[in-house]
Amino acid sequence: MSEIRPTISFTVNGEKHAVEAPPMKRLLDVLREDLHLTGTKEGCGEGECGSCSVRMNGELVNSCLVPALQAEGAWIETVEGLGKVGELHPIQQAFLECGGAQCGICTPGMLMATAQLLSVNPHPTIEEIREGLAGNLCRCTGFKRIFDSVAAAAGQMDSTVSMGGTHAG
Amino acid sequence: MRGNAESHKLIAPGSLAEVLELLSSEPAEWTPIAGGTEIMVAYAAGRLCEKKLVSLWGLDELRFVETLGDSIAIGAGTTFRDLRTHASVESGAPLLAKAATWIGSIANQSRATIGGNLANGSPAADSSPALLVYDAEVELISVRGKRRIPYCEFHTGYKRNAMAADELLYAVHVPLRFAAHKQYVRKVGTRRAMAISKVALAGTALLKEGEVNEIRIAAASLAAFPARLYKTEAALRGGPIDRDTIREAQGALMAEAKPIDDIRSTAAYRSRVAANLLGEFLTELLAAEARP
Numbered sequence: 001m002s003e004i005r006p007t008i009s010f011t012v013n014g015e016k017h018a019v020e021a022p023p024m025k026r027l028l029d030v031l032r033e034d035l036h037l038t039g040t041k042e043g044c045g046e047g048e049c050g051s052c053s054v055r056m057n058g059e060l061v062n063s064c065l066v067p068a069l070q071a072e073g074a075w076i077e078t079v080e081g082l083g084k085v086g087e088l089h090p091i092q093q094a095f096l097e098c099g100g101a102q103c104g105i106c107t108p109g110m111l112m113a114t115a116q117l118l119s120v121n122p123h124p125t126i127e128e129i130r131e132g133l134a135g136n137l138c139r140c141t142g143f144k145r146i147f148d149s150v151a152a153a154a155g156q157m158d159s160t161v162s163m164g165g166t167h168a169g
Numbered sequence: 170m171r172g173n174a175e176s177h178k179l180i181a182p183g184s185l186a187e188v189l190e191l192l193s194s195e196p197a198e199w200t201p202i203a204g205g206t207e208i209m210v211a212y213a214a215g216r217l218c219e220k221k222l223v224s225l226w227g228l229d230e231l232r233f234v235e236t237l238g239d240s241i242a243i244g245a246g247t248t249f250r251d252l253r254t255h256a257s258v259e260s261g262a263p264l265l266a267k268a269a270t271w272i273g274s275i276a277n278q279s280r281a282t283i284g285g286n287l288a289n290g291s292p293a294a295d296s297s298p299a300l301l302v303y304d305a306e307v308e309l310i311s312v313r314g315k316r317r318i319p320y321c322e323f324h325t326g327y328k329r330n331a332m333a334a335d336e337l338l339y340a341v342h343v344p345l346r347f348a349a350h351k352q353y354v355r356k357v358g359t360r361r362a363m364a365i366s367k368v369a370l371a372g373t374a375l376l377k378e379g380e381v382n383e384i385r386i387a388a389a390s391l392a393a394f395p396a397r398l399y400k401t402e403a404a405l406r407g408g409p410i411d412r413d414t415i416r417e418a419q420g421a422l423m424a425e426a427k428p429i430d431d432i433r434s435t436a437a438y439r440s441r442v443a444a445n446l447l448g449e450f451l452t453e454l455l456a457a458e459a460r461p
Contacts, residue, residue, distance in 0.1 A: 022174035023181075024212065024222070029174075045171075046210045048363060050276060059250065059279035065209040066280070067202070069179050070226045116275065134362030135274020 010074045012037065013081030023069035027061075028052045030068050031078060039079040039108045043137070050136030053109035053116075054078050060116035062135075079108035082115065091115060091153040100149030102140035109136045114150050123154055172212040181224040185231060185310075188223055189337065193312040196334035199223045203231075203246055204280030206273065207289050231284065231339070234258060239345050242308075245284025245338040249296075250275075252283065262343045264299035264354040264371055271295060274362050284338040287320075290328045290394060291365075297395030298371035299354055301387030303343050310339035317342070324394035350375045350383070351457050353450040357442050359433070366390050367434035370446040374405075376458050381405045386450075390434075391426040391443055400425040401447065410455045418451065419444040 009018045012035060019034045031037045031054070043051030045064050052063040055077040083089035088096065091114050101107040110133060117124055117132030124132060129150045138146060179202070182188050191199055200219040202208045203226055211217040225231060231246030234255045241261050243252070252258050253269040272278055272286075272295045286296045287307065297320075305320040309332055320341070323330050332338065354371040358364030369389040375382045384402050389395045404421035408414055428439035 023179035024172070024177045025174040026209070026213070045213045047206060047273070047277060050274065053276055056279075060276045061279050062276045064213060065205050067179055067205060067209065067224075069181055070205065070224055072181070113275065131270075131362070132275060135276045 006069070008068050008072050010071050010076055012076045013078060019068070021068045023067060025068045026064050027054070027056075027066035027068055027071050027076075028063040030071070031063060031076075037078050037080050041105050041108055043105060043109075048135075048137070049106070050109040050113060050133075051106050053112040053136060055112060055116055058119070060113055060135075077112070077115070079111050082111060089115075090156045091118070091149075094153035094156060095146070095149040098149040098152050099145045100141065102138075106136060106138045106140075110138065110146055114153060117150070118154055118157060122157060124150070126151070172215050172217060177212065177217065177220055177222060179222045179224060181227070183228075185228055185337075188225065188228070189310065189312045189335070191223055192337060193335045201225050201288070201337060203282040203285045204248065206277050206281040207285060225282075225284075225337075231282075233340075236261070236345075237342075241343045241345065243283055243341045243343065245288075245340055246282050247284075249278040249281050249283070249286075253278065261345045261348075262299070262303060264302065264352050264373075265296060265343065267354055268295050268299045268356070271356055271361065277363075283341055287323065287341070288330065288332070288338050290324055290330055292327065292392065292394055293366045293369070293390045294395050295356065295366065295369070295389070298369050298387040298389050300341060300343065301395060301397050302352075302354075302371045302373040302385040303347055304385070305344070306342045307338060308340040308342060309333075309336045311336045315339060321397055324396070327393040329394075347373050351450075351454045353453060355446050355449070356389075357446070365433060368428070368439045368443050368446070370443055370450070372447070372450045374450075374454050376410070376454065379409050379458065381408060381410065386422075386447065388426070388443055390439060391428045393427075398422055398425050405451075410451055410458070415448055415451045415455075419447055422447050 007018050007020050031040050041051040043049035047062045047065045054063045056074050083092050113133045113136050129147050199221050202222045231244045233244040235242045236257050249269040249272045259266045286294050300320050306317045307320050307323050308317045350373040356366045356369040358366045372386045374384040386398045401422040404418045422444050423440045426440045428436040430436050
């Protein structure tokens, strides 16, 4: 059944891509292997840990659970689209300053879940932060510093910072 | 063993009519996949038996919430994110809106659909208890047309349902006539997010002159599929709510429940906690009645 290898077109971090891939290839693998965007991590590979979180059409998704074909035409944002070295996004800066990252495997997912949360709720309560990041597991920090980072980011974000917004795909 | 993308076929016909035509021309050959939160987990683990998948993701014809007269029509492709943020679901079917918030996590809610939740048929399905106590109906569609059946008749056994091989879940219809009822839903799991329920219980009830006029109680993870607890309801219908009747109803529930021991909990725990949840619901019902 490998005869069908369609070209799947989508936009990642504002850049258009066309990838030839089996339709069932996971978006996670397309990002990492075909586009070499290795910021998105694989943890559990079954939608439980959130390490592979990316934004798709303005919604947070686990990229390990998205078959490539379902990303056709989508607007995708990965951690590489948030900021860059020397020009960190306020969320990244807050994680850095508050000690929100330790081993780092969960961090890209935490950052994307935070970006999603703050895009729909710029001033979340601690309960809302806990809920927004409930699908992202960290085995190092104990979460306190991560939640502090999100709260700090929310305090630092201003209207001039683009959160990616929502896109119709 | 990991899933191999080359060994599964996935197509996205692009319209509901084309999907139905495919299901009709090759019945039982194709497995629908919507948000993939169930199928992709099995795929990743290398245990997805289905080799031919047809995508429903992105079909606008299946993704809608509409208030039609005395009920809300919810398209099978509506995500739990849609449900928890839709004002008419919040006001008209608050138990369903609440259940939508405790499904998986935000990332799962963005992708998981109500149709997938029901068609998958897990005994622990999160949206089911609420739909059962609202007397919801499900609408099935095929090239032969549409038909509606009570949701309480949809599940026919463990992971079995009333759909024919060429049928697809089209919509769920939730009646709006429960506004005056006392409503209750609670899930018990290991943690609030990302937990499959150990047990969940929902109820709607209406008292008249101190006696139970209408009552519906439904549970998840108490049997092979989510179901109403008819004998427990019967134990309460027509009588008053007091300490004795609550205790009797709890006894009826524990006799009626058929839970199992599994990785998440034990049968004994499930029955006991379900009885406690029933006690909480009935106590709230009593308190609401006592208020002037």
